[in-house]
Amino acid sequence: MSDISVPAPRLPGGLTRATLIGVALLAVLSLSAAAGLRYGLLLAIGLGFGLVLEGLRFGFAGPWRAMILRRDPAGLIAQLVSIGLVAIIAIPLIAANGTELIGAHAPVGWAMIGGAFVFGACMQIVLGCGSGTLVNAGSGNAVSALALPFFAIGSFAGAYHLLWWTNLGTAPIVALSGTQGLVITLVALAAVAGLVLFLAAPGTRRLPRRLWLAAVLLAALALANLVVAGQPWGVVYGLGLWAAKGVTAFGVDLSGSGFWALPTNQTRLAESVLTDVTSLTNIGIIGGAFIVAVWRSGLSARLPGLPARAWIGTIIAGFLLGYASRLAFGCNVGAFFSGISTGSLHGWVWFAAAFAGSFQGIRIRRALGLDG
């Protein structure tokens, strides 16, 4: 036996990789013991989302920007692959277990379309979508860290007013189900992928291996989320709940809101966020991204020196990200990723409207001086 030992890799702040993993495991085990195994599992799934998104650099806003500005389709194709993989299992699974599992099914309406357009614009302004803002905040991105609390406040306010907006005009929910629904979804995903590849710049059509891996891992985590929680991966409900709990802690009565007064939401307000599905995965995403950032020694980068208009724009865009995503019945995760992968028509409409909004957001980001 050799007495040569390899020292544990040391990271900034005296943290070791073993410490980071140990703290994450301890959090999962502690929550499992204190609240129940389902909640521990959901925190673990959230950590997995954060590790994959940050570790393999899988995003939503950035790839859309790359497609629009450079006709680089790789990230967008990876999103479509991941959505397709989830759909192959989720659509039949929901059809067979309709009581226990619910899809991200929402109606198309005027406010939904407008909300998706505004969300698409704002996610390009801050270069962070629902999951992206959490990942970026966890990895020390100052723009996202500033946007995040306003995202939560916006999500709370959007939910507060949601019924007023849906009353402006909302069609019945259309959810593709069964074999036919799955085939339509996969053909539509393939058609979009084909169009994206047709429009791509020469030499950009190959996906790097990390994106294939990320697409598969993300799909597995999204399916785990569905099987454990009974509902698909989402982000913005949890953020709005955090703000709602904040205002109720100061004695504000939310019974005047048609949304927050509903029994489901009253229960969520009374219970800890540590028993709320989307809150747990959101916390996990922030934690997972932090672990990767520390692991990579990525926290030593200096904060950007941006003009005042950029910071003011970030606050406004952060609020609008939250508000608009509630009107749109989800963000890039709840509506686009989970909506399409569970057969909801609103996911497709969200995709089109948010992509159109992204063109405007890229222009506004430049005008605000956020491009540096």
Next chain:
Amino acid sequence: MLTRKFTAMLTLIILTALLWLDLVNSKPLDPFRAPAVLALGSGQAGAGAHCAALPTAD
């Protein structure tokens, strides 16, 4: 000069403070009231606390 370490730590500190505030102001956690580990196969209906859920009075 501030680095990303400052914002990442600030985010974690604020998140921890929010969780503490939440635990103080919410019903206590109770593992004996926890739902089944997996929703699939549990026979329990989904809670519907999702961003895509259309709020109804039902």
